[in-house]
Amino acid sequence: SQKIEQNSEALNIQEGKTATLTCNYTNYSPAYLQWYRQDPGRGPVFLLLIRENEKEKRKERLKVTFDTTLKQSLFHITASQPADSATYLCALDNQAGTALIFGKGTTLSVSS
Amino acid sequence: KAGVTQTPRYLIKTRGQQVTLSCSPISGHRSVSWYQQTPGQGLQFLFEYFSETQRNKGNFPGRFSGRQFSNSRSEMNVSTLELGDSALYLCASSLTDRSNEQYFGPGTRLTVT
Numbered sequence: 583s584q585k586i587e588q589n590s591e592a593l594n595i596q597e598g599k600t601a602t603l604t605c606n607y608t609n610y611s612p613a614y615l616q617w618y619r620q621d622p623g624r625g626p627v628f629l630l631l632i633r634e635n636e637k638e639k640r641k642e643r644l645k646v647t648f649d650t651t652l653k654q655s656l657f658h659i660t661a662s663q664p665a666d667s668a669t670y671l672c673a674l675d676n677q678a679g680t681a682l683i684f685g686k687g688t689t690l691s692v693s694s
Numbered sequence: 695k696a697g698v699t700q701t702p703r704y705l706i707k708t709r710g711q712q713v714t715l716s717c718s719p720i721s722g723h724r725s726v727s728w729y730q731q732t733p734g735q736g737l738q739f740l741f742e743y744f745s746e747t748q749r750n751k752g753n754f755p756g757r758f759s760g761r762q763f764s765n766s767r768s769e770m771n772v773s774t775l776e777l778g779d780s781a782l783y784l785c786a787s788s789l790t791d792r793s794n795e796q797y798f799g800p801g802t803r804l805t806v807t
Contacts, residue, residue, distance in 0.1 A: 625798030684737035
């Protein structure tokens with residue numbers, strides 16, 4: 583069965599640095615991959631969606647890459663700020679195309 | 695544009711009872727999905743509705759059910775509650791389906807005692 587793994591549960595970086603979060607998946611090639619941000623006690627907020635035919639997508643300080651050969655997506659936040667501290671989730675469709683599977687998330691802490 | 699709303703926000707129930715949660719999607723959105731979030735399992739897909747029809751269902755027992763009304767509002771029901779059903783239940787809406795960006799509500803925190 584397909585698995586989706588986010589590289590680490592927690593990532594601590596200094597303000598101004600670039601945060602890089604990893605999402606790895608196994609066993610098949612999804613048509614798209616989504617990234618969400620979740621703050622404690624709140625619902626996830628959509629950030630970016632990247633499709634299999636796109637190598638990279640950007641939105642302001644955010645950049646997502648999608649490497650279907652490595653079965654990996656990288657999520658970058660440049661010039662990170664303490665306000666970027668949150669849990670970041672990646673999600674993709676299961677192989678049957680019947681459900682969206684979420685990773686467990688990476689909790690990013692940006693210190694000033 | 696108003697966001698996704700969920701009611702109630704918090705709920706405490708006793709084992710064996712049943713519960714109904716409500717979700718109002720963003721105006722114009724026809725797809726509503728439900729998720730269960732727990733610290734151990736993370737976010738897990740429950741079901742997806744589109745135009746009053748259940749399009750997909752996750753790997754949950756039959757005690758979990760849902761429906762969607764003609765105005766796209768959705769409800770989910772959990773019968774014969776178990777302690778393990780304690781979780782944050784999230785509803786998400788999108789224009790057509792989950793392959794587009796989804797907008798999540800704040801969730802309903804259910805505690806089963």
